Amino acid sequence: MASVRREISTKARVEDVWEALRDIGALHTRLVPGFVIDTQLEPGARIVTFGNGMTIREQIVTIDDENRRVVWSAAGGSLTHHNASAQVFADAKGGTTVVWIADLLPYEAAARMTTMMEQGMAVMKQTLDRLAR
Numbered sequence: 001m002a003s004v005r006r007e008i009s010t011k012a013r014v015e016d017v018w019e020a021l022r023d024i025g026a027l028h029t030r031l032v033p034g035f036v037i038d039t040q041l042e043p044g045a046r047i048v049t050f051g052n053g054m055t056i057r058e059q060i061v062t063i064d065d066e067n068r069r070v071v072w073s074a075a076g077g078s079l080t081h082h083n084a085s086a087q088v089f090a091d092a093k094g095g096t097t098v099v100w101i102a103d104l105l106p107y108e109a110a111a112r113m114t115t116m117m118e119q120g121m122a123v124m125k126q127t128l129d130r131l132a133r
Contacts, residue, residue, distance in 0.1 A: 025043070
């Protein structure tokens with residue numbers, strides 16, 4: 001199984017970052033606009049349409065307010081397994097660190113997933129940095 005981990009730091013307050021991340025139906029407006037162009041909620045899941053045209057159904061595993069962590073899973077297309085989490089941490093300077101981890105099969109999909117996660121994190125950083133202004 002491949003595991004991909006990426007993180008960003010932002011000057012935005014941890015409370016503001018968590019509020020954006022936990023709003024699972026607003027990826028396309030509050031967290032990664034352009035990288036995700038639409039998010040539709042359905043019971044226990046969301047349908048995510050990416051800027052590259054790919055659409056995927058993500059089952060929401062948990063929204064953990066105590067640990068500021070969202071977990072989701074998806075399968076389909078070339079992936080036989082996908083489980084991911086994004087977690088928000090306060091840093092010592094009053095800003096925030098966001099960590100996104102994805103575990104997936106087949107292992108060969110890791111390069112493509114890494115590229116997508118890096119693109120998403122770059123957009124996320126720009127979006128969250130605007131909250132700090």
